[in-house]
Amino acid sequence: MQNVLNYLFADAEALYADARYCMLGGPFDGTTSYRPGTRFGPRAIRDVSYNFEPYIPVYDLDLDQVPICDLGDLDLPVVSEEAVAMVAEAIADLIRDRKIPIFFGGEHTLTVGAVRAVKPDWFVVCDAHLDLREEYRGAVYNHGCTSRLVYNEGTTNIVMIGQRSGTREQYEFAKELILYSSDQVRRDGIGVVLDEVQQTIGDQGVYLSIDADAIDCCYTPGLGTPEPFGLTPYDLREVVTRLAPQAVGFDYVEVCPTDDGQTAAVATELIRLFIAAHWSARRAGTD
Amino acid sequence: MQNVLNYLFADAEALYADARYCMLGGPFDGTTSYRPGTRFGPRAIRDVSYNFEPYIPVYDLDLDQVPICDLGDLDLPVVSEEAVAMVAEAIADLIRDRKIPIFFGGEHTLTVGAVRAVKPDWFVVCDAHLDLREEYRGAVYNHGCTSRLVYNEGTTNIVMIGQRSGTREQYEFAKELILYSSDQVRRDGIGVVLDEVQQTIGDQGVYLSIDADAIDCCYTPGLGTPEPFGLTPYDLREVVTRLAPQAVGFDYVEVCPTDDGQTAAVATELIRLFIAAHWSARRAGTD
Amino acid sequence: MQNVLNYLFADAEALYADARYCMLGGPFDGTTSYRPGTRFGPRAIRDVSYNFEPYIPVYDLDLDQVPICDLGDLDLPVVSEEAVAMVAEAIADLIRDRKIPIFFGGEHTLTVGAVRAVKPDWFVVCDAHLDLREEYRGAVYNHGCTSRLVYNEGTTNIVMIGQRSGTREQYEFAKELILYSSDQVRRDGIGVVLDEVQQTIGDQGVYLSIDADAIDCCYTPGLGTPEPFGLTPYDLREVVTRLAPQAVGFDYVEVCPTDDGQTAAVATELIRLFIAAHWSARRAGTD
Amino acid sequence: MQNVLNYLFADAEALYADARYCMLGGPFDGTTSYRPGTRFGPRAIRDVSYNFEPYIPVYDLDLDQVPICDLGDLDLPVVSEEAVAMVAEAIADLIRDRKIPIFFGGEHTLTVGAVRAVKPDWFVVCDAHLDLREEYRGAVYNHGCTSRLVYNEGTTNIVMIGQRSGTREQYEFAKELILYSSDQVRRDGIGVVLDEVQQTIGDQGVYLSIDADAIDCCYTPGLGTPEPFGLTPYDLREVVTRLAPQAVGFDYVEVCPTDDGQTAAVATELIRLFIAAHWSARRAGTD
Amino acid sequence: MQNVLNYLFADAEALYADARYCMLGGPFDGTTSYRPGTRFGPRAIRDVSYNFEPYIPVYDLDLDQVPICDLGDLDLPVVSEEAVAMVAEAIADLIRDRKIPIFFGGEHTLTVGAVRAVKPDWFVVCDAHLDLREEYRGAVYNHGCTSRLVYNEGTTNIVMIGQRSGTREQYEFAKELILYSSDQVRRDGIGVVLDEVQQTIGDQGVYLSIDADAIDCCYTPGLGTPEPFGLTPYDLREVVTRLAPQAVGFDYVEVCPTDDGQTAAVATELIRLFIAAHWSARRAGTD
Amino acid sequence: MQNVLNYLFADAEALYADARYCMLGGPFDGTTSYRPGTRFGPRAIRDVSYNFEPYIPVYDLDLDQVPICDLGDLDLPVVSEEAVAMVAEAIADLIRDRKIPIFFGGEHTLTVGAVRAVKPDWFVVCDAHLDLREEYRGAVYNHGCTSRLVYNEGTTNIVMIGQRSGTREQYEFAKELILYSSDQVRRDGIGVVLDEVQQTIGDQGVYLSIDADAIDCCYTPGLGTPEPFGLTPYDLREVVTRLAPQAVGFDYVEVCPTDDGQTAAVATELIRLFIAAHWSARRAGTD
Ligand SMILES: [Mn+2]
Ligand SMILES: [Mn+2]
Ligand SMILES: [Mn+2]
Ligand SMILES: [Mn+2]
Ligand SMILES: [Mn+2]
Ligand SMILES: [Mn+2]
Ligand SMILES: [Mn+2]
Ligand SMILES: [Mn+2]
Ligand SMILES: [Mn+2]
């Protein structure tokens, strides 16, 4: 039977074996502190993917010509530590098979599993929050501890962009890392910030993690822990398209689709641009 | 990779070749007159299917032990007549392969395609509306014309249950058919009504079509054309479980998921009970 | 230009001069204590009127053949006492012109103005609340004082159906009136209750006021002050159709359209049935 | 300063020392499997409490004359086992101080802590689900394991009312308990069922736990795991008012306020009736 | 009766005969591909018109002093080609009577009918999408074909502003037209772009069509096909006020009021500014 | 019992006697003209306060170390004049006790009571609307009259920032006041505007009133009377932090939480920054 649709990411039509990019969702929000619902993030991202054309003019690229597959969602347990372990295992499979993982959250905690599997040179994270707690509300594997866990598990090269919320202790710890607050990005311009970032990291491999709340909640209010005075979607577009070529893993997490769809629309367009930017760069090279 | 979920109907885990029941969605609402959104009906039905246990106590049956497959959604064109034709073609494939089609709407118009393919002895339709117009708002293939189209295409044995809305002309035409209004069901009891229906149709094959608005909109308000003073979910449960054993096709249409999920929950539970009742009856026989 | 629609009640196509029934809305919710929004009630009632067919089978009547006009909404001031006065003046115009007023709320307070103009023999009110306060939250013209104001302004023949909430003082005062609580209606049946009511009031003129919260909030949750354990829509249908023939005024108030449309759908169908029942009775007589 | 309101339960105006009834909320939904949001249940219950009059006519009782206090919400950790422990500790304090605990969920798992503290003779639970799993999605302290945990922790006298969903294994285990399914309640009437229950338990102490999803989701759709074909609000009113006099603890859990408020309205009215029924019975006695 | 309101555009109080500006709505969304609901656009625009003051300070103009009438909505058929024909006929009447048509969508397809009637020198269209398909989902009269249909019907002078989505083929075709993408507007400034546009078109007559999705969906998410990285409301204000003086027709389409009202608020304010700018310019001249 | 939460503002943990800042809510929306719901503003502000960390990096300040108390909400009558009087009385108590009042609306009318009690040298008001009517819809104490009432009651030193809507008469009256429209702020920059403002008012005491609709409704759509083309959240942050040090009273009104929470999030963050800026300035001085 022809003309049958499933609900997976539009234009992700490659077989696993042929795919360069593998999408995977983690519908988990078990440690959410404020507003639950990021478990529906992967579905919202996939739904709105059908709203977009395959063609991406700035890259002169048809996404349905890129070898992408969408594996669906992991069926995660309720204990966050075990959910992270399952993500780590799944992403490790992808890395072993030389895929670029494209992970959709779900809460930010799951990123820890992906980074554990990818073992990147650098962890670049856009977020409203420092996520540098040692523990939060009785759990170590908590969305408020993401970047700290990444650090503690060995990826200590961390660049943070857009952060504007944290405890005094977290700000203290952040001094060991490279931090560009949203106010600093606003003042200096994202271009200048990214020039600096790229000078720092050179051409090393980057795991790029986007917490949707990096963007100002006035632009994209569908968030579990909304913060105003944040990045613009344009800032994030610049981050994604400039760092994609050297990325070895990518996630977009914390989409909580309780708004009118704009948060997922931005996420999905940035996921598409990540792939387009990465693929265009590699095509030109020897990948 | 294990533990990966898609968004298809829960427990519909059979391969097409092995399946006795084949689910298919038609996300189409192009002729909707009042409130659009039934295009999201198939997704809502599948979503809430994960809310239910595989086990159905009254039939002592685990649904994941029944050979069901879910093919996903048809990618339908915007012209209703062509959408009906595509449904007819798809359902004809299923009939040829000796499957019981389980179709999810989308608007009621699509039922015409399914009935065209199934060619049942009887068409039993639960609906708030007569759907007996010759034409509506400039289109013959319109949700207000469903039962008339079924009749005109040759299935003239029609039993209608729950209707309470129509024009004078439609009520005139309905005199040629068998009609149990929702008030009559309320007065006599659905058991008595179904006794009569079963005496009329004997053991002939039935295509059973459930327009979600058959149920009173105070119970299930997620509808494109809501009507109060309708059937109860219990009435519909009785219809579905008593007629399922002789059904040769089934659809549940017009779920418009703008409510808090109750309309899709009832639909999905009735779809599950249809399968359980049909399978339990056939297991006992020689099917 | 043909084929142009406004947003007034469907099938209310008579000119004022020719009309027997005149609809008027009062989009006012200034004294609402719990959830605001009944100001949008008249619009919701008119919107859903387009969902229904003109033909009403039980009366074998096409509503577009009945002389109904819809005047739109009053532009009411924010002070409740003045809003009531403006309603009284407008309804007085209708009475003078020998129309049957069909008033849509807005909050129940406005009913006081309508009753003031109509001067009926009896006031029959379906409501969850006694509305018998002398004053509420600093205002005498408050939705919690409706029936008391009606009484104080001289209509002391009051029948209350469906009430289940009030203060001790209100219940004390209610002893002077005729009260059928929702539990009593449930126990005895609405038929028995209405037999009693009709014996009491004989063929005298009735102003019938329906506060939408008379119905159990589990059936129709779009209410400013929702109460469970109330009347069913069927109870209210019986009240409306049996009392309509002797009604000299009618209102349906307190629809707060924050739900999925079921509260307005029931209201609108009952408004239609009120007219059908009244018109059918009068046609047979000498009206 | 006079006239200042907080957001605690209306009419719960007693000091802790004077209170006979102590309300406490548990805004936790960490193991929710389908739709999150029961964390907002306690707030929704308190909000709608202001919608009701203090006076309860059937008991001729003013609730603000009953010694009730509302302690607010526990600040629970994210790990379910620890959340249960914190509930147990808090309820133990109340029991020590000879209060009747009135607990608002949050998810059903928390009930285990309350029962652990209360140590009742009988556990009577109204629920759509058996909640008899040994473990669910990697956690023992999971909302799908509530009744099993109660049993395993030593309260083996369990009466279940309204259940209609479970695995084959759970139904097997349920044979050791007393179970009245919603279909059985519908067939026999809740009065007959409660006669039997009361004969069984005599005048022993009861912990009464109401999972909001015991009620049919067509009446109250604001639920984390909605199930149709359930109890009516009237069934539950009968359970609550008949068992309240012998209750030693009470909870109302799993209110997920994503609907138009009807689920919380029913919950709150039943909480009020529980107190009224308990207090009225005790006043007559020697309590 | 005084003080009676209808639901038509606020301050549109002229009689048809006296009106210079005639508003007309087209509640049609039959070919919508992603999210339906633009059928409710005209109503949302009119509703929010009551939120604004008649006085427009920048033009020192009271809108209720401008001769505007609002005719209501066309009662359109479900077949898009016929709906377009009905729009064409209605707008032709307005043109014949020397009115400036102000059309509210509904989906963009209807614009084709308006342009067919107006026969402008230039078609200036703000949109996220190229709308240059020859056919889409089985229909030629589809919202994805609007600008192509306008071109094919003879208005080949087309300026496109804000576009950022289309297929490769559409971008190819667009080379024959004048296109300013949203990124180009962002880079150069809308002032510079409009200087160029005005040099190109001189003082020729313009039909100005605003597809609401021209604006970035982070500002106005109430859209059928939302796209981020778009124009700002300020960009659109500049387009509307600078081109209004030479406009011979205007529409604002694709408002899908599923958001919190901001999309309709922007639309309505721009419709008001269009009229104010057009009227102010003509008053100064000889019109 | 430890770990018990109420619903008051997070980190407002001081006793009244010790507090420097006293929060108070006024859940009143009785004169609202367009969309009701600002009565829920205080609750929305408090709810989202739990979303933020106590630590405010730019001030290097932990909010839970600042002496703040939250008194809850006034229980206001329905007549606006009396509600204003009750606010005036309550705020007078705070002023007498040398607290800085932090008032949450509710509609803007209530501000009149606060200003009456505070008797500031200057009234600085950010708003979309002039609020300079003498009377509106039959009431003098109306949200459309706020600034006029403040003026009439004797505070004639008024600075208005962000206004863009009013009648011709109001704009006439505004010539006596100092007005920076939102377009002017956009053109000149908020920094320049505030330099001018501060030169004008010197170090005199300021009552700062923020009507949430000062911000463009595309950023924060949760408003009773939304207006596009307004201030940005950054503009308002500049106003609040620069004027806080000389403020003697502060309110944030007209939050109508019908959006996805962004309007309340911005309000709450600005309330936090007001306190941080005020406290930081005074700590440095002799306060
Ligand atoms: Mn994060
Ligand atoms: Mn974050
Ligand atoms: Mn139908
Ligand atoms: Mn139907
Ligand atoms: Mn009432
Ligand atoms: Mn009432
Ligand atoms: Mn349970
Ligand atoms: Mn349950
Ligand atoms: Mn378009």
Ligand SMILES: [Mn+2]
């Ligand atoms: Mn478009």
Ligand SMILES: [Mn+2]
């Ligand atoms: Mn204001």
Ligand SMILES: [Mn+2]
């Ligand atoms: Mn304002």
